[in-house]
Each structure stands twice: as structure tokens, then as C-alpha cells.
Amino acid sequence: MTATIEARQAVTAATQPVRFHQVGKAFGQGRRAVVALDQVDLEVAVGEFVCLVGASGCGKTTLLNLVAGLDQPTAGGIEINSSRPAVVFQEAALMPWLTAAGNIELPLRMAGVPKSVRRTKAAELLELVRLGGLGDKRPHELSGGMRQRVALARALASTTDHTGSGAGKPSLLLMDEPFSALDAITRDVLQGELLRIWQATGTAILFVTHDVREAVRLGQRVVLLSSRPGRVVRQWDVNGLTGPAEIAAVDEVNAALRQVISSHAA
Amino acid sequence: MPLDTVGSVEAGLDALDTPVVEAKVSLPRRIVGRVLPPIVAIALFVVVWQILWAAAFWPEFKLPAPVDVGAQIWELVTTGEILSLFWVSVHRAVIGFAISLLIAVPLGLAIANITVVRRGIGPLVSGLQSLPSVAWVPAAILWFGLNDRAIYWVVLLGAVPSIANGLVSGLDQVPPILPRVGKALGAGRWGGIRYILLPAALPGFLGGLKQGWAFSWRSLMAAELIATSPDLGEGLGQYLHNGMSLSDISMVFAGIMLIFAVGVGIELLVFRPLENTVLRARGLTRAS
Known part of the structure; x- marks a missing residue:
């Protein structure tokens, strides 16, 4: 599959896809300003899977929006050394007027990729998310889990375009609580799928969630953010943990998260 | 769950969760169902008109x-x-x-x-x-x-x-x-x-x-x-x-x-x- 090969080649240009330097973000001005992020230092290595956890209001989504370029930081700087970061939102947010394949082709179309190339690419990505042959379905004909997989394939299509300025740079996938609106069993299956796709494509992933268990299961590294303002509190290396060690790690992160939350009780 | 069984579970979920498409009504039936009501309404309108005219409530002009x-x-x-x-x-x-x-x-x-x-x-x-x-x-x-x-x-x-x-x-x-x-x-x-x-x-x-x-x-x-x-x-x-x-x-x-x-x-x-x-x-x- 060419998607795999291209991504692997990108990995050889060993620069960190994203680096935060003392990033701050405030909404509003003056005394009524709400500080969402404060002095955040964070970096994601090539091909690394990083999970961000934190209670609501910790600026997880803000942080992701900054990386995605949907918002600008008010302090510090973000260094991005990847092709355009791909984003998967909590909702699949597929374009209802396009088929599944049409949705995946959309970023390529906007980048001016010729039709035949788009077709092939969309078919490949559909296979990757195990939706081969369903490219002609409309979003309303798909289940929630299938829609989210199409959204993932679409996001990958937006990042694996190596014709533009991002050519040869490592790719980066941003995910904002992508599975939290799904039922438990679908979520479980999709977590497995995401790991498989991560291994297949070698992309770096910055994954936001409020579910500690999910973070420990998926991530190599878990980063805990405090709330209002969001700061990096602690990080855990959870790479390859299984069984009792995984459970212990979940308990530890959970305890730290609770501590952060109870510090807000006044 | 081992990764290789994920595929079959996923395929099962896809089959179960996919929204069911309603069976289509046959074409002649649809035509009858759509076309008949307005025709009946028009016919009724003409009948009432004819009756009013025949009753000569208003002059012909x-x-x-x-x-x-x-x-x-x-x-x-x-x-x-x-x-x-x-x-x-x-x-x-x-x-x-x-x-x-x-x-x-x-x-x-x-x-x-x-x-x-x-x-x-x-x-x-x-x-x-x-x-x-x-x-x-x-x-x-x-x-x-x-x-x-x-x-x-x-x-x-x-x-x-x-x-x-x-x-x-x-x-x-x-x-x-x-x-x-x-x-x-x-x-x-x-x-x-x-x-x-x-x-x-x-x-x-x-x-x-x-x-x-x-x-x-x-x-x-x-x-x-x-x-x-x-x-x-x-x-x-x-x-x-x-x-x-x-x-x-x-x-x-x-x-x-x-x-x-x-x-x-x-x-x-x-x-x-x-x-x-x-x-x-x-x-x-x-x-x-």
C-alpha cells in the first residue's frame, strides 16, 4: 500500500512533528480574560502516540486547535515540522452531500490532485479502515462507527498529500475525543483499529481524551493537563504496558487526575 | 482483544449497526398514491362549481x-x-x-x-x-x-x-x-x-x-x-x-x-x- 510506504519514508526525516515552546492561550481581554493554556511545553516525536488527558476545561481541545492551525496562540510558539496535521473531531462531521469516497477525496480535491490519483488513494484508505467497497455509501447510510472510520480515512488523506509544502516531512494525526460519542463495544473495536492503522502508517498521533483507561491503552506516553489554566502536570511512559502493570498505570493517572480536579473545589 | 479478531467483530458491528433502508413501494402503487389524491380533489372542485353554476346563485356573466x-x-x-x-x-x-x-x-x-x-x-x-x-x-x-x-x-x-x-x-x-x-x-x-x-x-x-x-x-x-x-x-x-x-x-x-x-x-x-x-x-x- 503506497500510503504505508510514503509515511515510512517520511519518518526518516527525523525532526519532531510538533513542539510547543511556552505556549499560552487566553480568550477575551483584560481582567475578564480566561486563560486556557499557560506555559505549555510539549513535543511529539516522529511516529509517537501521545495521549492528552485532563478534566473538562483543561484546554485539551484548544491545544489541538492550535496545532491544527484553527486558532492562534497568544503567547509562546508552536513549531510544526510535519505536513498539514490531519484532524479527527469528536463528531465524524462528514459532508452529507458526498459519498464516503467523495468525503475522503475532498482534501485531495481541494489540493488539486488529479481525479484518477484521488480515486486510487480513496480506495486504498477505505481498505485501510476496512470499509473497502462501501465508497458509494452516503454518510446517512453508515453507522456511527463506520462514519468515524471514514472521517479518519479523510483526515489521513489530508495529511498524506506529499505534493505540497509538506512533502517528505513526518505526518501528524490529531484526534479530539474521536470515540467518545460511540457505544462501548464500537469504541473498543475502533481503539484496536486505530492502533493497527498507527502501526501501518507510522504517523505520529496526538490524541485528546478524558478517558484515562483509553489513554493508557492507546498511548506510548500520557500527558496530564491541569484545568484553568491548562498546564502540563505530569507525564507517564505507558508504552507496551499490559495486564497488572497497565491497571496500575491507569490507577496512578486516575489518582493524579482526581487530585487536579479536587484542587478546584473551593 | 487480539488484533486479528478485531476485523470480524468490526464487520459484525457494521452489519448490525448500519441503518436499515426501508423497502420501496412498487412504482404503480406509488403513482396511484401520489396522483390519485390531487385528481380526486380537482374533480370534486369541478363538481361543486358545476352545482353552484346549475343552481344559478350568480348570473352567468x-x-x-x-x-x-x-x-x-x-x-x-x-x-x-x-x-x-x-x-x-x-x-x-x-x-x-x-x-x-x-x-x-x-x-x-x-x-x-x-x-x-x-x-x-x-x-x-x-x-x-x-x-x-x-x-x-x-x-x-x-x-x-x-x-x-x-x-x-x-x-x-x-x-x-x-x-x-x-x-x-x-x-x-x-x-x-x-x-x-x-x-x-x-x-x-x-x-x-x-x-x-x-x-x-x-x-x-x-x-x-x-x-x-x-x-x-x-x-x-x-x-x-x-x-x-x-x-x-x-x-x-x-x-x-x-x-x-x-x-x-x-x-x-x-x-x-x-x-x-x-x-x-x-x-x-x-x-x-x-x-x-x-x-x-x-x-x-x-x-x-
């Missing part, structure tokens, strides 16, 4: 016999005059509608996307929608004289505001997540408008088009009724006007029915199928 009106229309059909009547009116309406579209789309885009424009002329355009465009007939005649330009002017003022407003409300109703997703997928300003905003606004825009057509047809008939001149050619409005001049009530009734038939016909033949296709493709089917 006020309420004509259904047969007389039928004969009047039949005569137009056999002499082929009906074609020229339709042609004169419909081609004017279509041209007027097309010009309106060319003006209304940029206008709607500007109102929806530029705050100053929205605040400045947004209320003006909404207000124009409630101003009957017939009110422009006298001014149009004084400005342009009794010719096609006067008529098009009136049609434009009827159709442009409703098409523009339809586009604006269509754009306003686009879920904010879609342009955000577009931006994340690399859409620039124009790419976002072309590939995300416009298609997303299409259902609302189609509603505006439908209303715009109704307004342009309505304004055209008003203009034709008032601005009659031999130079203008005879459209349905003039035909109706002639019926009045000749005190021929059956001709007046025939005129009203033909105007009605064109308005409804275009809606049923052009706009309804268009709207249904668009809505069905997005899973927004409605009972019709």
Missing part, C-alpha cells in the same frame, strides 16, 4: 359554466394559440429568473459573508421581499416605457430578494463544524466557499429558488396585466386583461387557470424533483 371555460381553453389548444401565450410568458419568466439568479447569488454571498454588508443592506433586502413588486410597475413604465425592460425590472425586484434571502438563510444554517473541518482539511477561503459552504447551503438555497420562481412568475403576471401594449406581444397576463376588457368571464377564468397551471407545473416538473433528489441524497427524505 359572473360565474361561467365549467364547460364554457373548458371550451375556451380547448379553443386555445386547437388553434395553437396556447403555445404562443405560454411561450411569451414563460420565456420572459425564465429569462427574468435567470438574470435574478445572476444578481442574487453574489448578493446573497456578500450579505452572508461580510458583516458590514449584512448590517447595511441585509434588512433592506428582507424588506424588499415584503414589498409587492407590482408597486414597481408605474415607476418601471415611466422609466423604461411600455416594453420588455419594464417587465424584467418588475420581475427582478420580485425574485432577487427572495433568492438572495434563501441563500443567506441556507448559509446561516450550515453547521459550524463543517467549515472548521474544511479548514482542517486544507480549504482556503475560496476552496471553503466552493467545496464546503455552497454545497452545505444547497437545501436552503433551493427553497429560496423555489420561492424566487414563484415571485418572478407572480410579478410577471402582475406586470403583464397592467402594462399591456401591442408591442409587448400577448402573454397570459395580457390574455387575462383582454378577457376583462371583453367582459368575457369564461375567458378570465381560463386565463386564471392557465396561469395557475404554469406556476404549479414548473414547480412540480422542475423544483420538486430537484429538491427531492438533493434531500434524498443527504438522507433528509420527507413524506411527499
Whole structure:
């Protein structure tokens, strides 16, 4: 599959896809300003899977929006050394007027990729998310889990375009609580799928969630953010943990998260 | 769960969770279900009319016999005059509608996307929608004289505001997540408008088009009724006007029915199928 090969080649240009330097973000001005992020230092290595956890209001989504370029930081700087970061939102947010394949082709179309190339690419990505042959379905004909997989394939299509300025740079996938609106069993299956796709494509992933268990299961590294303002509190290396060690790690992160939350009780 | 069994569980979930598509009703049944009710309604209307006429509540010159009106229309059909009547009116309406579209789309885009424009002329355009465009007939005649330009002017003022407003409300109703997703997928300003905003606004825009057509047809008939001149050619409005001049009530009734038939016909033949296709493709089917 060419998607795999291209991504692997990108990995050889060993620069960190994203680096935060003392990033701050405030909404509003003056005394009524709400500080969402404060002095955040964070970096994601090539091909690394990083999970961000934190209670609501910790600026997880803000942080992701900054990386995605949907918002600008008010302090510090973000260094991005990847092709355009791909984003998967909590909702699949597929374009209802396009088929599944049409949705995946959309970023390529906007980048001016010729039709035949788009077709092939969309078919490949559909296979990757195990939706081969369903490219002609409309979003309303798909289940929630299938829609989210199409959204993932679409996001990958937006990042694996190596014709533009991002050519040869490592790719980066941003995910904002992508599975939290799904039922438990679908979520479980999709977590497995995401790991498989991560291994297949070698992309770096910055994954936001409020579910500690999910973070420990998926991530190599878990980063805990405090709330209002969001700061990096602690990080855990959870790479390859299984069984009792995984459970212990979940308990530890959970305890730290609770501590952060109870510090807000006044 | 080992990764290799994930595939089969996933396939099972996909099969179970996929929304069930309703079985389609057979074609003859659908036709009967759709076509029969309006035919019965029309038949009932004619029966009531016939009874009222037979009871002679009103003199003949006020309420004509259904047969007389039928004969009047039949005569137009056999002499082929009906074609020229339709042609004169419909081609004017279509041209007027097309010009309106060319003006209304940029206008709607500007109102929806530029705050100053929205605040400045947004209320003006909404207000124009409630101003009957017939009110422009006298001014149009004084400005342009009794010719096609006067008529098009009136049609434009009827159709442009409703098409523009339809586009604006269509754009306003686009879920904010879609342009955000577009931006994340690399859409620039124009790419976002072309590939995300416009298609997303299409259902609302189609509603505006439908209303715009109704307004342009309505304004055209008003203009034709008032601005009659031999130079203008005879459209349905003039035909109706002639019926009045000749005190021929059956001709007046025939005129009203033909105007009605064109308005409804275009809606049923052009706009309804268009709207249904668009809505069905997005899973927004409605009972019709």
C-alpha cells in the first residue's frame, strides 16, 4: 500500500512533528480574560502516540486547535515540522452531500490532485479502515462507527498529500475525543483499529481524551493537563504496558487526575 | 482483544449497526398514491362549481359554466394559440429568473459573508421581499416605457430578494463544524466557499429558488396585466386583461387557470424533483 510506504519514508526525516515552546492561550481581554493554556511545553516525536488527558476545561481541545492551525496562540510558539496535521473531531462531521469516497477525496480535491490519483488513494484508505467497497455509501447510510472510520480515512488523506509544502516531512494525526460519542463495544473495536492503522502508517498521533483507561491503552506516553489554566502536570511512559502493570498505570493517572480536579473545589 | 479478531467483530458491528433502508413501494402503487389524491380533489372542485353554476346563485356573466371555460381553453389548444401565450410568458419568466439568479447569488454571498454588508443592506433586502413588486410597475413604465425592460425590472425586484434571502438563510444554517473541518482539511477561503459552504447551503438555497420562481412568475403576471401594449406581444397576463376588457368571464377564468397551471407545473416538473433528489441524497427524505 503506497500510503504505508510514503509515511515510512517520511519518518526518516527525523525532526519532531510538533513542539510547543511556552505556549499560552487566553480568550477575551483584560481582567475578564480566561486563560486556557499557560506555559505549555510539549513535543511529539516522529511516529509517537501521545495521549492528552485532563478534566473538562483543561484546554485539551484548544491545544489541538492550535496545532491544527484553527486558532492562534497568544503567547509562546508552536513549531510544526510535519505536513498539514490531519484532524479527527469528536463528531465524524462528514459532508452529507458526498459519498464516503467523495468525503475522503475532498482534501485531495481541494489540493488539486488529479481525479484518477484521488480515486486510487480513496480506495486504498477505505481498505485501510476496512470499509473497502462501501465508497458509494452516503454518510446517512453508515453507522456511527463506520462514519468515524471514514472521517479518519479523510483526515489521513489530508495529511498524506506529499505534493505540497509538506512533502517528505513526518505526518501528524490529531484526534479530539474521536470515540467518545460511540457505544462501548464500537469504541473498543475502533481503539484496536486505530492502533493497527498507527502501526501501518507510522504517523505520529496526538490524541485528546478524558478517558484515562483509553489513554493508557492507546498511548506510548500520557500527558496530564491541569484545568484553568491548562498546564502540563505530569507525564507517564505507558508504552507496551499490559495486564497488572497497565491497571496500575491507569490507577496512578486516575489518582493524579482526581487530585487536579479536587484542587478546584473551593 | 487480539488484533486479528478485531476485523470480524468490526464487520459484525457494521452489519448490525448500519441503518436499515426501508423497502420501496412498487412504482404503480406509488403513482396511484401520489396522483390519485390531487385528481380526486380537482374533480370534486369541478363538481361543486358545476352545482353552484346549475343552481344559478350568480348570473352567468359572473360565474361561467365549467364547460364554457373548458371550451375556451380547448379553443386555445386547437388553434395553437396556447403555445404562443405560454411561450411569451414563460420565456420572459425564465429569462427574468435567470438574470435574478445572476444578481442574487453574489448578493446573497456578500450579505452572508461580510458583516458590514449584512448590517447595511441585509434588512433592506428582507424588506424588499415584503414589498409587492407590482408597486414597481408605474415607476418601471415611466422609466423604461411600455416594453420588455419594464417587465424584467418588475420581475427582478420580485425574485432577487427572495433568492438572495434563501441563500443567506441556507448559509446561516450550515453547521459550524463543517467549515472548521474544511479548514482542517486544507480549504482556503475560496476552496471553503466552493467545496464546503455552497454545497452545505444547497437545501436552503433551493427553497429560496423555489420561492424566487414563484415571485418572478407572480410579478410577471402582475406586470403583464397592467402594462399591456401591442408591442409587448400577448402573454397570459395580457390574455387575462383582454378577457376583462371583453367582459368575457369564461375567458378570465381560463386565463386564471392557465396561469395557475404554469406556476404549479414548473414547480412540480422542475423544483420538486430537484429538491427531492438533493434531500434524498443527504438522507433528509420527507413524506411527499
